[in-house]
Amino acid sequence: MKSLWNEADARAAVARYAPSGVGEDLALRTYSARLLGADPTLVLHGGGNTSVKTTARDLFGEEIVVLCVKGSGWDLATIEPAGHPAVRLAPLLRLRALESLTDEAMVNVQRQNLMDTAAPNPSVETFLHAFIPEKFIDHTHAMAVLALANQPDAQALIAEIYGESVACVPYVMPGFALAKAAAEAFETRPGLEGLVLINHGLFSFGTTARQSYERMIALVSLAEAFLAKGYTPVGARPNALSSPSAADVLPVLRGVLAGGADGRWPSRWIFDCRATREIMTLVDDPRLGEWAGTGVATPDHVIRTKRHPLVLPGPNQDLGTWRGEARRTLDAFVESYESYFARNAVRVSAGKVPLDPLPRVAAIPGVGLVGVAPGPSSVPGRRLWVRRP
Ligand SMILES: [Zn+2]
Numbered sequence: 001m002k003s004l005w006n007e008a009d010a011r012a013a014v015a016r017y018a019p020s021g022v023g024e025d026l027a028l029r030t031y032s033a034r035l036l037g038a039d040p041t042l043v044l045h046g047g048g049n050t051s052v053k054t055t056a057r058d059l060f061g062e063e064i065v066v067l068c069v070k071g072s073g074w075d076l077a078t079i080e081p082a083g084h085p086a087v088r089l090a091p092l093l094r095l096r097a098l099e100s101l102t103d104e105a106m107v108n109v110q111r112q113n114l115m116d117t118a119a120p121n122p123s124v125e126t127f128l129h130a131f132i133p134e135k136f137i138d139h140t141h142a143m144a145v146l147a148l149a150n151q152p153d154a155q156a157l158i159a160e161i162y163g164e165s166v167a168c169v170p171y172v173m174p175g176f177a178l179a180k181a182a183a184e185a186f187e188t189r190p191g192l193e194g195l196v197l198i199n200h201g202l203f204s205f206g207t208t209a210r211q212s213y214e215r216m217i218a219l220v221s222l223a224e225a226f227l228a229k230g231y232t233p234v235g236a237r238p239n240a241l242s243s244p245s246a247a248d249v250l251p252v253l254r255g256v257l258a259g260g261a262d263g264r265w266p267s268r269w270i271f272d273c274r275a276t277r278e279i280m281t282l283v284d285d286p287r288l289g290e291w292a293g294t295g296v297a298t299p300d301h302v303i304r305t306k307r308h309p310l311v312l313p314g315p316n317q318d319l320g321t322w323r324g325e326a327r328r329t330l331d332a333f334v335e336s337y338e339s340y341f342a343r344n345a346v347r348v349s350a351g352k353v354p355l356d357p358l359p360r361v362a363a364i365p366g367v368g369l370v371g372v373a374p375g376p377s378s379v380p381g382r383r384l385w386v387r388r389p
Contacts, residue, residue: 042220049139069122091112095127103124136211137205139202141300145201149201154168166192167196204216248319252326271371273371275368310362313365314364
């Protein structure tokens with residue numbers, strides 16, 4: 001992985017944003033956040049976030065130290081200065097003395113300290129960015145780092161690759177507790193260049209935007225080089241099944257999902273079926289069920305894909321029989337999701353609301369991976385309007 005930092009482009013960003021009152025710190029923050037966002041192997045579907053500590057002026061003209069941190073709803077690839085809303089830093093730092101803080105209280109206090117109350121909610125990882133006393137902080141869910149950080153012996157692997165320059169943070173759900181754990185790991189060793197969050201991702205930091213960004217690239221490159229030495233990607237296998245086409249199978253799956261609704265959940269679904277060489281290698285492998293059961297690569301994915309895909313049996317020409325098998329597989333998925341929710345809702349802060357228990361990704365041998373989303377007409381209170389010609 002190569003650094004894409006270009007000094008002329010960085011200066012051009014500073015010059016471009018200056019007329020609208022954006023200072024150099026935030027301009028360079030925006031520039032390098034976009035460099036990270038442009039590489040899907042770093043941010044895995046919109047994941048990751050970035051920040052800079054700088055100053056702003058209040059209505060009295062007094063200078064205030066603020067944390068400009070990525071706001072929700074912004075994509076790093078296309079982020080603008082407004083995508084890093086400024087939050088007063090001192091009140092956030094004072095809260096570190098608290099034992100715990102619920103997600104709801106955290107969002108509330110972050111909003112209370114926004115310089116612009118119309119700004120989007122700062123990232124769920126805002127406190128982590130606040131507690132680490134470095135000027136620029138870059139955070140990604142880099143694929144190469146996750147391939148190592150998601151291993152059972154991740155700590156040893158990370159130590160072998162990075163030595164003293166990176167510390168590990170054991171898995172904690174993103175939020176206040178994770179921010180405290182990361183700050184403690186940061187403080188154990190002076191001169192750190194980054195933190196690996198087990199089962200989550202990588203943080204790098206620096207005194208300049210360039211240093212923080214280039215440390216990220218260097219750390220991910222080391223992970224890539226390590227993987228290239230010791231691991232071979234799963235090779236492509238010829239498709240062993242003579243399957244019916246996606247056009248035959250997907251309408252049956254749509255019916256199965258609609259039938260699972262019982263009026264309680266959305267009944268209309270939109271599919272996005274993909275069947276690249278890598279995807280077919282995955283779905284046609286006998287170890288598909290085992291791999292699908294290992295869980296997602298980062299906490300972010302749980303929101304979008306649920307914790308597991310629905311692994312369906314490979315369809316043969318008898319789609320009537322397959323429909324019954326798919327139905328039973330879906331029932332088991334629903335039951336497993338509901339018990340998973342019940343088990344974990346009692347462990348974490350109160351007031352968790354279950355999502356519908358249906359899958360967001362289905363893996364079908366011989367067919368591919370299917371992204372699943374509720375169609376507009378099935379979301380209560382919304383209608384699909386079609387403009388007449
Ligand atoms: Zn993250």
